[in-house]
Amino acid sequence: MSTETASGRVPEGPTGRQIITFAEVDPGTAMRELHDVAGLDLANARDVGAFGTLEEVDADGVYLEALNIAIVDAPPDRAGALSRAVDDSASPILAVEPEVYVYAFDTIEETTTFEDLETGDDTQDDEVDAAETYVDTATYAWGLKAVRAVPPILHTAPWSGTGIRIAVLDTGIDLGHPDFVGRVLASQSFIPNQAVQDGHSHGTHCAGTAAGIKKPPGGQRRYGVAHGARLLIGKVLSNSGSGTSGQILAGIDWAIRQGAHVISMSLGSAVAVGQTYFVYYEQAAVAALNAGSLIVAAAGNSGWAPVGAPANSPSVLAVAALDQSLQRASFSCVALNGGGGEINVAAPGVATYSSVPVDKGSYGFKNGTSMATPHVAGIAASLAQKTGFRGRALWSELERTAVPLPQSAQEVGKGLAVVPTRRMGIVVQPPTPWRPGPIIDPGPIPPAP
Amino acid sequence: MENQRKRRVHVTLGGPGPAPTTEELAAAGFDVDERLDAIGIVTGWADEETVERLRSIDGVTVEPESDVQLPPPDAPVQ
Structure with missing residues (x-):
C-alpha cells in the first residue's frame, strides 16, 4: 500500500x-x-x-x-x-x-469509487441483525433507534415530518402537557359531553410516539418519531376508552377536512376468522387516500387471531407490533383473513415509553399494537416530507422501504417500517470482518542438522 | 318507543351514479344524524323495514354500527 x-x-x-x-x-x-x-x-x-x-x-x-x-x-x-x-x-x-x-474531497485522487461505497452500504442497510436487542437509553426510547428516527452510526435522519400533519384519532390529548405546547394545530371531540382533554392516557401516549417533541423540557429521553410534524387531535374514544364506528367515521371525515397527511388510529374491534371488512371503513379509507391522507391502524391485540377492524380494510395500512428483539409481540394479530386482512408493516410496540397526562405522571410505558401504530404514523410523516408522496404513493413507499424481518409476512408484513436516513458525507471504508487466516501445512519439518 | 326498534346504522354512498340526497334517505324513513361528505357516509337510525328500503336504493350499503373498547389505562396490553 x-x-x-x-x-x-x-x-x-x-x-x-x-x-x-x-x-x-x-x-x-x-x-x-x-x-x-x-x-x-x-x-x-x-x-x-x-x-x-x-x-x-x-x-x-x-x-x-x-x-x-x-x-x-x-x-x-x-x-x-x-x-x-x-x-x-x-x-x-x-x-x-x-x-x-x-481528506476534503478535492485534494486527493480517488482510489475508492463511490459505486463501491454505495453497494457496500446498501446491502448493509437492508439487513436486520437477528441477535440485536434494543433498550431505552437516557436520551431516546428504544423504538426510535429501531425505526432509525435516532439514526444509525454515520447516518443522519434529516426528515422529521416538518410541514406534515398527523391526525391522531384516540382518547384525546393532555393539552396542558408541556411537551405539546404549540404542537397541536387543531382538536375536536366527537364524544358527547366530553372535552378533548385526555382522561384515559392512551391518546396522549400515541400522540407522543407519533410526533413528540425532540428535546422534552424536563430532560426526559426523546420518545417522538416525527418531532417536526404537527398534530390534529380527534377525540373519538371516551375517557373510559369506548367509542363507536360512527364517532370514528366522523373523526376521519374531520381529519381529511383538516388536511391530515397521515391519520393514526390505535383502535379497533375484533374480527372473526372468515369475517370481511366494513364497507364504511373501506369507503372512508379510499376517500382519505384520494384526498392525500394515509390511514394507519393497529392490527389488534388478540394474539393468533385475525387483524381487527378497521385495520382489515384493504385501504387501511395494518400495523403489527414488535418486541425489543424485533420479533412479533405475542399479542399482535396476524393475517388469517384475506381481502384486506393482511399485515402491511411492523413497528415497535413493547415497553414503549411516551407521554401520558401530567396528572398520571407525564411519562410512562405501554404495550400494544396501539403503540406500534403511531411509530408508523411518524415514519409516514418523515417519508411524506422527504418524497412529497401522499396517499397511495406514500403507502407504497412505506412498504418499499420497510426492512425485511425473519418472520413471515403473515406476522410482520413487509417488515420493520423505518424513517429515511442519509449517509454522512465522509469516506469510510466498510469494516473488514475478522476471520482466521489460511492454515498452511509446512510439510515435514527437516531434522535439525 | 319508535326509537327502541331503531338501531344506529351507517349508510355508505358508494355507487357509480349520483349519490342519493339526505332528503331521499329521510323519505325512506332514515333518521339522519350526520352527513359526512368527505367520506361519503351518512350516519343515523333506522328500523328493520327502513334498512330494507335503504338497501333497495342503488349504490347504497347499510351496515350496523360497531363498538370499540380500549382496555383500561393500566392494562398490560393496549
Whole structure:
C-alpha cells in the first residue's frame, strides 16, 4: 500500500488503528470493557494533553469521552475479540471500524469509487441483525433507534415530518402537557359531553410516539418519531376508552377536512376468522387516500387471531407490533383473513415509553399494537416530507422501504417500517470482518542438522 | 318507543351514479344524524323495514354500527 509520505504521495486507506464506538456509558466503564475484552489499556484524551503521545503515556489507545469513542492500536488477534463484543448485547461496544485517512474531497485522487461505497452500504442497510436487542437509553426510547428516527452510526435522519400533519384519532390529548405546547394545530371531540382533554392516557401516549417533541423540557429521553410534524387531535374514544364506528367515521371525515397527511388510529374491534371488512371503513379509507391522507391502524391485540377492524380494510395500512428483539409481540394479530386482512408493516410496540397526562405522571410505558401504530404514523410523516408522496404513493413507499424481518409476512408484513436516513458525507471504508487466516501445512519439518 | 326498534346504522354512498340526497334517505324513513361528505357516509337510525328500503336504493350499503373498547389505562396490553 502506498502510504509512504516519502514517496511524495499522501497516505490513504486504513491507518491500521480501530475506531470503537460505545453506547452511552461513563469513560471508566468503556475503558474497563476494552481492558476486559481485548486487554487494551487506554488513556483518556483529557489526560494526554495537546502534545502528549501514546508512547509517552504507555497506552494502547485514547478514549474520547465527549464522543463515547475510542481509537486504539489493536493487534490483529485482539481485533477479533473486539468484533465479537459488537454482537454481545451486554457489551457497550456498538461498532468496531478501521480508522481511515480522511481528506476534503478535492485534494486527493480517488482510489475508492463511490459505486463501491454505495453497494457496500446498501446491502448493509437492508439487513436486520437477528441477535440485536434494543433498550431505552437516557436520551431516546428504544423504538426510535429501531425505526432509525435516532439514526444509525454515520447516518443522519434529516426528515422529521416538518410541514406534515398527523391526525391522531384516540382518547384525546393532555393539552396542558408541556411537551405539546404549540404542537397541536387543531382538536375536536366527537364524544358527547366530553372535552378533548385526555382522561384515559392512551391518546396522549400515541400522540407522543407519533410526533413528540425532540428535546422534552424536563430532560426526559426523546420518545417522538416525527418531532417536526404537527398534530390534529380527534377525540373519538371516551375517557373510559369506548367509542363507536360512527364517532370514528366522523373523526376521519374531520381529519381529511383538516388536511391530515397521515391519520393514526390505535383502535379497533375484533374480527372473526372468515369475517370481511366494513364497507364504511373501506369507503372512508379510499376517500382519505384520494384526498392525500394515509390511514394507519393497529392490527389488534388478540394474539393468533385475525387483524381487527378497521385495520382489515384493504385501504387501511395494518400495523403489527414488535418486541425489543424485533420479533412479533405475542399479542399482535396476524393475517388469517384475506381481502384486506393482511399485515402491511411492523413497528415497535413493547415497553414503549411516551407521554401520558401530567396528572398520571407525564411519562410512562405501554404495550400494544396501539403503540406500534403511531411509530408508523411518524415514519409516514418523515417519508411524506422527504418524497412529497401522499396517499397511495406514500403507502407504497412505506412498504418499499420497510426492512425485511425473519418472520413471515403473515406476522410482520413487509417488515420493520423505518424513517429515511442519509449517509454522512465522509469516506469510510466498510469494516473488514475478522476471520482466521489460511492454515498452511509446512510439510515435514527437516531434522535439525 | 319508535326509537327502541331503531338501531344506529351507517349508510355508505358508494355507487357509480349520483349519490342519493339526505332528503331521499329521510323519505325512506332514515333518521339522519350526520352527513359526512368527505367520506361519503351518512350516519343515523333506522328500523328493520327502513334498512330494507335503504338497501333497495342503488349504490347504497347499510351496515350496523360497531363498538370499540380500549382496555383500561393500566392494562398490560393496549
